[in-house]
Amino acid sequence: MDKLDRAIIAELQLDGRMSATAVAARVGLSVAPCHRRMRELERSGVITGYQAVVDPQQVGLGFEALVFVTLRDRSHLKEFETAVEAEELIVEAQRLFGEPDFLLRVFAKDLPHYQRVYDEVLVNLPAVEKLTSTIVMRNIKGRAVLPV
Numbered sequence: 001m002d003k004l005d006r007a008i009i010a011e012l013q014l015d016g017r018m019s020a021t022a023v024a025a026r027v028g029l030s031v032a033p034c035h036r037r038m039r040e041l042e043r044s045g046v047i048t049g050y051q052a053v054v055d056p057q058q059v060g061l062g063f064e065a066l067v068f069v070t071l072r073d074r075s076h077l078k079e080f081e082t083a084v085e086a087e088e089l090i091v092e093a094q095r096l097f098g099e100p101d102f103l104l105r106v107f108a109k110d111l112p113h114y115q116r117v118y119d120e121v122l123v124n125l126p127a128v129e130k131l132t133s134t135i136v137m138r139n140i141k142g143r144a145v146l147p148v
Contacts, residue, residue: 001046004029006148008037009046013145016050053143061089061107063114064136067122068100072129077101079126089117100132 007027011018018026024034041047056062071080077095084093084104092105106122108114114133122131 005037005041005046008034008041009148010145012038012047012050013148056107060109063108063110064139065106065108065114066134066136067104067106068130068132068134069102069104069122069125069128070100070130071102071127073127074101076127080128083125087121089121100130 004027008023011023011026020035020038021031023038024031027034029037038047056064069080071077080102081093081095084090084102089108090104090106092103094103095101096103104122106114106117108117118131118133122128
């Protein structure tokens with residue numbers, strides 16, 4: 001990956017809908033080579049996708065919690081991860097070193113809805129020993145741009 005690839009990535013992180021023509025103009029390439037580089041970055045897995053950034057409040061999911069999960073038995077890791085992937089209100093999940101085992105980002109409509117999600121979904125995930133929820137007061141830095 002060279003400086004031009006990094007410049008293309010930087011531009012697309014700021015605006016994933018930018019056309020190849022616009023990217024080319026910003027990074028100082030003609031359209032065809034820029035387009036080839038963009039496709040190669042996608043093919044090689046450097047660029048893994050494009051998506052719209054949605055305001056959770058505007059779609060009725062204004063309550064956000066970070067949930068730390070400790071498993072009672074790590075032999076159920078795959079089963080736990082599969083169950084987490086299937087839950088649409090769990091929008092992010094990271095496996096951590098040490099304790100706790102996982103960090104989940106969970107959205108809900110409001111506190112009563114989150115309580116139902118907690119009681120009916122989270123506590124029933126495979127091998128859960130302990131859940132610790134932290135309610136997000138305000139997001140300071142959202143969608144981060146990687147420093148390429």
